[in-house]
Amino acid sequence: MDREEAETILLDAGAAPEGEFPLMEAAIACAIHEDPARDAGLARDLAQQGVVRLGERLKRESPEEALAETMAGDLRLTGDLFTTEGLGNADIITVAETRRGLAVTLGIFYLHAARRCGLTVKGVDFPGHFLLRIETEEGPLALDPFSEGRVVLPSELTRRALHAGLTPNVADRLDRLMAPVSDRAVLMRLQNIIFARASAVRDYVRAERAALRRALLDPGDHRPWLDVASAREGQGALAGALEALQRATSIDGGVALAARAQRERVRLRLN
Structure with a gap:
């Protein structure tokens, strides 16, 4: 896949209706668009491993446990605590190589496997930190892909919301704190991060590519x-x-x- 082919995939993804957005393939196309001299097969293989392992674990574990153990245990995906500003953490192929990244990049692997195995999982555009929402028999739970998929308790959600600057009357509203977003919004958030970080270091060529990907994804x-x-x-x-x-x-x-x-x-x- 070259950069022109990647743009075609992103353009098609941008035209896809909600519910049919090809999250993993669009994320891979974003990575190839950034640097075409790489093999997308690594990310695809890791994504497929996640589907297989999660399917096996769901036979004996709860959905939230199975998802976290598959991604953090079997696939060794975790947040990068040492080079948090590195742009590789926002790249799905690089993350497949290092098994470390941003919460939203890791979350794409979670979302892909969960959907393929019939789980209802959505991204949550939490202020300052991307989370996942998984539906269980006991109700929705928040998972943190950056912290090995652990469950984030309601009290912790409120604390994080207050720390992010939300007012107390909003920080106590779990329905708002855990409001799901579309897959398109998940990938757009990732490109926004790349744009902001590239712009901050005056890497305007990279910033332009990230902004162009956003334009294609949401025409x-x-x-x-x-x-x-x-x-x-x-x-x-x-x-x-x-x-x-x-x-x-x-x-x-x-x-x-x-x-x-x-x-x-x-x-x-x-x-």
């Missing part, structure tokens, strides 16, 4: 194109930045004022 959202424009401007590619701003404006007229001001500023730099 109805104008905001990724604003980030594409920002990354291109950081590289001095002003004509490309102007083109991206025009794309943003064409998608959503509601951003016309913000995009128009940014576009005019770039246009004046071109002249």
Whole structure:
């Protein structure tokens, strides 16, 4: 798979209706889009191992125990505590190699195996830290893929929410803290992380690729194109930045004022 083929896969994923979003394949396409000189088979093989091992464990263990033991025990997937800012932690192929990564990258392996084995598991866009929600006979539970899939108790969820800056009346609402998000939103969160970290170190080429992947994955959202424009401007590619701003404006007229001001500023730099 080359970068052009990866973009085609992401474009198709962007057109997929909710419930049919190809999370694992789209995540692999994102990784190849970032660096085509790699073998995607490693991530696919690890994902399939997770499906097989989880299916075996579900015969004798509860869903939450089986999922955690499969991912953290059998596959040795865990959070990277030492190089937390490393961009490899946000790459599904690199994580398959190192078995360490960000919570959201690890969570994609959890979600893939769980779905294939008939479990109801969704991502949770928890502030500051990605979590998983698994439905059990006793009700929904929160799992932390960064901490070897352990169950996060309601009191801990509230503590984390308060630490993240949520108000007490929101931090006590478990229904809001554990609100599930779509698979598309999971992968978008991962690309947002890459964009933010790359931008912070002025790696505008990588930032542009991450923003472009977001634009392909969610073609109805104008905001990724604003980030594409920002990354291109950081590289001095002003004509490309102007083109991206025009794309943003064409998608959503509601951003016309913000995009128009940014576009005019770039246009004046071109002249």
